[in-house]
Amino acid sequence: xxxxxxxxxxxxxxxxxxxxxxxxxxxxxxxxxxxxxxxxxxxxxxxxxxxxxxxxxxxxxxxxxxxxxxxxxxxxxxxxxxxxxxxxxxxxxxxxxxxxxxxxxxxxxxxxxxxxxxxxxxxxxxxxxxxxxxxxxxxxxxxxxxxxxxxxxxxxxxxxxxxxxxxxxxxxxxxxxxxxxxxxxxxxxxxxxxxxxxxxxxxxxxxxxxxxxxxxxxxxxxxxxxxxxxxxxxxxxxxx
Amino acid sequence: xxxxxxxxxxxxxxxxxxxxxxxxxxxxxxxxxxxxxxxxxxxxxxxxxxxxxxxxxxxxxxxxxxxxxxxxxxxxxxxxxxxxxxxxxxxxxxxxxxxxxxxxxxxxxxxxxxxxxxxxxxxxxxxxxxxxxxxxxxxxxxxxxxxxxxxxxxxxxxxxxxxxxxxxxxxxxxxxxxxxxxxxxxxxxxxxxxxxxxxxxxxxxxxxxxxxxxxxxxxxxxxxxxxxxxxxxxxxxxxxxxxxxxxxxxxxxxxxxxxxxxxxxxxxxxxxxxxxxxxxxxxxxxxxxxxxxxxxxxxxxxxxxxxxxxxxxxxxxxxxxxxxxxxxxxxxxxxxxxxxxxxxxxxxxxxxxxxxxxxxxxxxxxxxxxxxxxxxxxxxxxxxxxxxxxxxxxxxxxxxxxxxxxxxxxxxxxxxxxxxxxxxxxxxxxxxxxxxxxxxxxxxxxxxxxxxxxxxxxxxxxxxxxxxxxxxxxxxxxxxxxxxxxxxxxxxxxxxxxxxxxxxxxxxxxxxxxxxxxxxxxxxxxxxxxxxxxxxxxxxxxxxxxxxxxxxxxxxxxxxxxxxxxxxxxxxxxxxxxxxxxxxxxxxxxx
Numbered sequence: 001x002x003x004x005x006x007x008x009x010x011x012x013x014x015x016x017x018x019x020x021x022x023x024x025x026x027x028x029x030x031x032x033x034x035x036x037x038x039x040x041x042x043x044x045x046x047x048x049x050x051x052x053x054x055x056x057x058x059x060x061x062x063x064x065x066x067x068x069x070x071x072x073x074x075x076x077x078x079x080x081x082x083x084x085x086x087x088x089x090x091x092x093x094x095x096x097x098x099x100x101x102x103x104x105x106x107x108x109x110x111x112x113x114x115x116x117x118x119x120x121x122x123x124x125x126x127x128x129x130x131x132x133x134x135x136x137x138x139x140x141x142x143x144x145x146x147x148x149x150x151x152x153x154x155x156x157x158x159x160x161x162x163x164x165x166x167x168x169x170x171x172x173x174x175x176x177x178x179x180x181x182x183x184x185x186x187x188x189x190x191x192x193x194x195x196x197x198x199x200x201x202x203x204x205x206x207x208x209x210x211x212x213x214x215x216x217x218x219x220x221x222x223x224x225x226x227x228x229x230x231x232x233x234x235x236x237x238x239x240x
Numbered sequence: 241x242x243x244x245x246x247x248x249x250x251x252x253x254x255x256x257x258x259x260x261x262x263x264x265x266x267x268x269x270x271x272x273x274x275x276x277x278x279x280x281x282x283x284x285x286x287x288x289x290x291x292x293x294x295x296x297x298x299x300x301x302x303x304x305x306x307x308x309x310x311x312x313x314x315x316x317x318x319x320x321x322x323x324x325x326x327x328x329x330x331x332x333x334x335x336x337x338x339x340x341x342x343x344x345x346x347x348x349x350x351x352x353x354x355x356x357x358x359x360x361x362x363x364x365x366x367x368x369x370x371x372x373x374x375x376x377x378x379x380x381x382x383x384x385x386x387x388x389x390x391x392x393x394x395x396x397x398x399x400x401x402x403x404x405x406x407x408x409x410x411x412x413x414x415x416x417x418x419x420x421x422x423x424x425x426x427x428x429x430x431x432x433x434x435x436x437x438x439x440x441x442x443x444x445x446x447x448x449x450x451x452x453x454x455x456x457x458x459x460x461x462x463x464x465x466x467x468x469x470x471x472x473x474x475x476x477x478x479x480x481x482x483x484x485x486x487x488x489x490x491x492x493x494x495x496x497x498x499x500x501x502x503x504x505x506x507x508x509x510x511x512x513x514x515x516x517x518x519x520x521x522x523x524x525x526x527x528x529x530x531x532x533x534x535x536x537x538x539x540x541x542x543x544x545x546x547x548x549x550x551x552x553x554x555x556x557x558x559x560x561x562x563x564x565x566x567x568x569x570x571x572x573x574x575x576x577x578x579x580x581x582x583x584x585x586x587x588x589x590x591x592x593x594x595x596x597x598x599x600x601x602x603x604x605x606x607x608x609x610x611x612x613x614x615x616x617x618x619x620x621x622x623x624x625x626x627x628x629x630x631x632x633x634x635x636x637x638x639x640x641x642x643x644x645x646x647x648x649x650x651x652x653x654x655x656x657x658x659x660x661x662x663x664x665x666x667x668x669x670x671x672x673x674x675x676x677x678x679x680x681x682x683x684x685x686x687x688x689x690x691x692x693x694x695x696x697x698x699x700x701x702x703x704x705x706x707x708x709x710x711x712x713x714x715x716x717x718x719x720x721x722x723x724x725x726x727x728x729x730x731x732x733x734x735x736x737x738x739x740x741x742x743x744x745x746x747x748x749x750x751x752x753x754x755x756x757x758x759x760x761x762x763x764x765x766x767x768x769x770x771x772x773x774x775x776x777x778x779x780x781x782x783x784x785x786x787x788x789x790x791x792x793x794x795x796x797x798x799x800x801x802x803x804x805x806x807x808x809x810x811x812x813x814x815x816x817x818x819x820x821x822x823x824x825x826x827x828x829x830x831x
Contacts, residue, residue, distance in 0.1 A: 026448060027447055027448065027449065028253065028447060029252075029253055029442060029443075029444055029445050029446050029447045029450075029798070030253070030255070030256045030257070030440075030441075030442050030443070030444060030446070031256055031257075031439070031440045031441075031442070032439045032440065032448065033439065033440065034256070036440065037440075038360040038361070038436055038440050038441065039361075041436045041439060041440050042360070042361065042432050042433075042436045045432055045435055045436065045466065046428070046432055048466070048467070049428060049432075049466040049467065049469075049470060050470075052467050052470035052471070053470040053473055053474060055470075056470055056471050056473075056474035056475075056514060056517075057474055060474060060478060060489065060510060060514065063507060063510050064489060064505075064506070064507065064510070067507055068505050069505070070505060154481065154485040154486065154487045155485065155486040155487055155488070155502065161505060162487070162488055162504065162505060163487075163488060163489065163505060163506070165487075166481065166485075166487035166488065166489060170477070170478070170481060170487075174477075206363050207263060207276075207361075207362070207363040208261070208263045208264075209261050209263075210261065
């Protein structure tokens with residue numbers, strides 16, 4: 001804060017590396033994260049907050065599961081399907097997980113083509129990602145229907161602790177809502193990409209701000225986050 | 241963001257991002273109602289918060305009438321009393337203080353103090369206010385639904401919160417939880433804006449360590465809120481599911497009205513952990529902005545730089561971090577492993593260290609300062625006294641062995657009202673008297689202001705000082721009527737009556753304040769751009785009140801910290817942050 005320091009900042013534009021670089025960025029003016037736009041920073045901080053929400057949900061579920069005195073239904077059995085006479089445990093969940101992870105791949109490719117300003121491929125890959133996401137939600141709806149037919153309810157089920165159904169519907173429901181919002185978000189952005197909004201710098205309807213191809217990456221951050229959360233749900237709810 | 245060509249002015253780094261594109265209102269509606277201007281949103285937040293706060297004030301009158309003169313008022317029965325305490329607590333903590341500090345002060349001051357044109361995403365910021373308003377309306381609607389608002393206490397502990405023993409079991413609790421969920425959604429939209437604006441949208445020369453402490457306080461509180469509100473969100477969703485769908489997250493097997501309920505196997509303690517993981521940081525969410533505001537008021541009105549600025553910043557950050565690992569000190573009587581009690585008591589007492597640093601630094605800022613006893617300064621001094629007072633009783637309650645006998649007595653009520661009721665609201669008043677001239681261009685009336693201060697300050701002590709004594713006698717909290725209790729002497733009842741009269745007087749003084757706000761808007765003395773001779777950027781705007789985009793054509797450039805008061809050799813006793821160093825004498829400004 002002394003004036004000597006003030007001129008030093010302007011005199012050394014070279015970026016330092018490692019911890020020194022982080023310290024230099026945080027003690028500089030204007031921006032703490034250099035080369036990070038407002039939108040990207042906002043999405044990262046939102047995801048941090050959302051992480052706390054999912055953590056609280058999962059910790060609450062684990063508390064319920066560990067403290068219940070009634071046996072917990074065996075997920076391998078509950079989530080098994082009979083396909084062609086074979087009884088395959090967790091097969092539907094495995095396919096759902098595979099689809100959601102694949103959608104992360106198409107999303108990453110969309111981000112790549114977005115930065116190359118390849119309008120058509122970006123939009124097509126985003127729509128493919130949205131289709132994977134919609135498939136996932138559809139399979140989740142099938143899974144819910146199957147369990148409800150078998151008698152699983154939020155307040156009880158035929159096999160054991162009532163918290164099984166409660167936790168299952170709450171956690172997968174909250175995650176499925178996230179996926180659904182992501183699908184809508186993807187379709188909306190894909191439409192803008194397709195129309196060429198980011199090439200002609202068309203202004204947003206509500207915000208009257210110009211958009212940039214970076215929004216594809218920001219959408220991707222959200223999408224990868226939702227996928228990552230699913231990995232934790234898969235591990236902690238289905239595999240435990 | 242696009243890189244722009246730059247010029248280097250006096251060693252200040254070049255601009256890293258281009259000018260922001262602001263939404264320019266086209267009609268009265270988009271200028272004053274659906275406004276995307278943070279300053280208008282701030283005023284909307286403040287008015288809404290104060291309006292619902294007045295409801296909570298009236299509720300406190302009704303509670304005090306009942307406590308002071310039990311049996312006299314036939315229109316207050318036991319159920320209503322419980323509803324009053326619940327709504328009073330919830331409104332004051334969340335819908336008034338949190339919204340006013342972060343949505344009100346945060347929206348107004350962050351962009352101006354860091355030299356930004358607006359919040360980074362004005363449209364999201366606007367949505368934040370409207371979702372908040374919806375949350376307030378849903379909350380207020382519970383007064384008119386069948387069964388009335390919930391009477392579960394502001395902590396909403398299950399199982400009683402959703403059983404028929406608590407009033408408001410039908411509609412009240414459902415709407416309360418829905419309102420909380422809405423509030424959290426709305427707050428998140430605003431909070432993301434405040435954090436990103438502070439981190440990524442400062443003007444040239446504005447380093448983090450040059451920001452006024454008000455911004456540091458609000459910024460840290462917002463980060464905490466973004467990490468603490470998720471726990472309340474999850475707790476609210478799960479309690480709502482327990483109530484609506486009959487899940488048993490928090491509900492054990494129990495008998496209600498002689499019949500076994502449908503619930504079984506849940507853990508009420510789990511709710512307490514989730515609630516207090518939010519609830520304790522919440523205390524500091526309302527305290528840290530107050531700390532920041534008080535630091536700025538003291539420095540400005542004592543014409544002296546803040547003592548130990550860096551320590552003040554690190555103390556704010558340390559308090560924010562520590563407050564996440566102390567939550568179970570609210571649960572000593574819930575039953576826990578003694579080692580946990582030991583851990584949480586230790587972390588709780590450690591918070592006293594950064595807090596004490598702040599108090600010492602305020603006092604050392606005042607030491608040999610040129611103290612102007614303006615109204616903001618009076619409120620700031622009152623804040624320090626009140627906060628020390630409430631903080632010291634916090635040390636009592638932080639110890640397990642002292643807390644257990646004092647738990648659920650009036651001592652606890654007195655403690656938290658002093659430390660997170662009276663103290664932050666004194667900071668709110670100080671802040672309003674200080675910044676009202678910038679918001680409106682007019683000063684608040686001096687005579688009414690001093691009347692408001694003395695009645696509020698002395699009155700609040702008349703209410704809450706004797707309450708400690710009642711708590712030590714063993715008078716329980718949340719009791720509608722003590723009745724004939726052998727260990728409570730008759731004098732305690734007289735004391736209760738005295739406190740109730742004091743509470744009514746303090747309440748009426750707030751009406752004087754509201755009148756002052758409205759009257760001064762039209763008849764107040766013209767303030768000019770910088771009536772207090774303050775250094776921080778919000779006082780250096782080209783227009784007062786600041787126009788759309790805050791700064792006219794050119795963004796300000798910052799050359800110094802916000803506390804250059806009484807600099808030796810300077811022409812005036814303050815040097816604004818955006819004054820270039822060349823205009824000073826050879827001695828220069830320090831630091």
